Amino acid sequence: MKTIAVVIACLIAFSGTGHAADIIAPVKEIMDATKSNWADNNSDWTDIFDASRLDHLYSRDFVAKYQAAAQFPAIDDDGISPFDYDVIVNGQDACPLEDLTMAAAPVVDGVAEVTVRFKKSACSDAADAKDYTTVHFQVVEEGGKTVIDDIVTENIETQARDSLKATMALIAKGQ
Secondary structure: OHHHHHHHHHHHHOOHHHOHHHHHHHHHHHHHHHHHHHOOOOOOOOOOOOHHHHHHHEOHHHHHHHHHHOOOOOOOOOOOOOOOOEOOOOEOOOOOOEEEEEEEOOOEOOEEEEEEEEEOOOOOOOOOOOOEEEEEEEEEEEOOEEEEEEEEEEOOOOOOEEEHHHHHHHHHOOO
């Protein structure tokens, strides 16, 4: 009887969005692409917001905000992105990412936060080259799968947390 209770407890603990691997999966795909983008391997740039990724990695609300913002492309080579910077490294320049870690917090009110830390400027001689960049992915369950609902960066200068969804809403308003 005790064994059955333990098995049931384990099944409950690892079902749905409570399973860390499921929560981290969409974030890992984005971070793998970002890491490849900044690697010294001369590979093609991977768009973390291409149609296939929008379709399976992001929430419906995130996609709607992205599509509204994409109506106002930043000045760049492709003319379709609403951003003129990498939203993960929070800048236009970076070195190969180093010391990357990901950790999922427990689900609270249907949202799990996956915190990603990495050094983006380790190859630089700048005073802050060894500083860590921290990005928080808000992950939710939608349609039976875990998806990214927001990407929140820590603004080192203001100590504020900047929501990408809020930024996209401003872009869509022409601001």
